[in-house]
Amino acid sequence: MVLDLMIIGLAVTVDPLPVTAFVLVLSARRGIWKGLVFILAWLASFVAVLAAVLLTTGGEPPAPKSPPSTASLAARIAIGVGLLWYAVHRHRSGHRAKPSGGMMTRFDRISLWTAAGLAPLLQPWGLVGAGAATVVNADLSHSSSYIALVGYCLLATSSLLAMEIYAAFAPDSARVRLGRLRTWMQAHQDQALIGGSLLLGLYLVSRSTYQLTS
Template identity: 55%
Template structure:
């Protein structure tokens, strides 16, 4: 369970779409507070999902080969296959997107940048919190929930693993928030540059992340189901 949660948490932390949105949030007026609202909502979603799973299981993993255990592995297998299929769909869509970009759009999406910044200037902390919920990579979170079915709360290490997963999945956002707190002007320039880079490279990053996690989940689930 611990290794699976580590891989899932890492893929969530490196997902470029929430990172790009968070940069816009913290770059807006009052961005530090809006960023904090985003992080709290993001982290709250992870905690609620884990708590609901533990509430259902009572903090005790289902016996091996039991229907709940098999169902959890089957769910992880389906999610893994779905992530691989999504990665392939996104990869096939890239040529058309690249053609559209070269025919009339700026590669870095700079035409949309002022409009996005203007909209973000008008958002409140509550709106930023809503973004933290909407931009959660829910497929990956569902995989984490299926993995948490195996959690055994009678061991103290389980608590550390669950806390570590939540912190790892939020680590990129926390790092950017702290950077803005302690070096706001320098952080704003660096994060804006990073967002421009991600805008050009987000599709390969999403494809790679979904493919890696999908293959991992599918392989692990098949192994557990067939051993």
């Protein structure tokens, strides 16, 4: 479970869509406060999903080959297949997001409440779902499971936290470098989405199929 959560958390934190949006949030007026609210809402969404799963399982992993265990693995396979389909479809369609000229202006005017609402809206819910299907196996009778869950949430938020801290303590330098990051992410968004979806999809399908059949 720990390895799976770390890989999924890493995929979440480098997802280009929320990273690009967060850079724009930081660039807005009172961007530090809006970024903080964004991060808190982002974490709250993760905690809510984990809490719902753990309340359902009671903090006890299902027995191997039991219906709940099989269902969680089947869900991971389905999510993996969905990610593979998305990668292939996006590659074949040749879609490339075109940055809107008014996007910066719109983000500059967002409120704290809007920043909070953007966080769950922009989360990669396919990856979050894969994490939820993995958390089914958490055993809360062991402290290592708590550490793994906290580590998963922090890893999935690490890129946002790093940018928030950087912008808070070095605002002038951050403004320049985060602007460059935003430009690079917008130029390479397709490659990042296709590559990330392909790799994680293959991992989920292969690992879950092995666990299901072994």
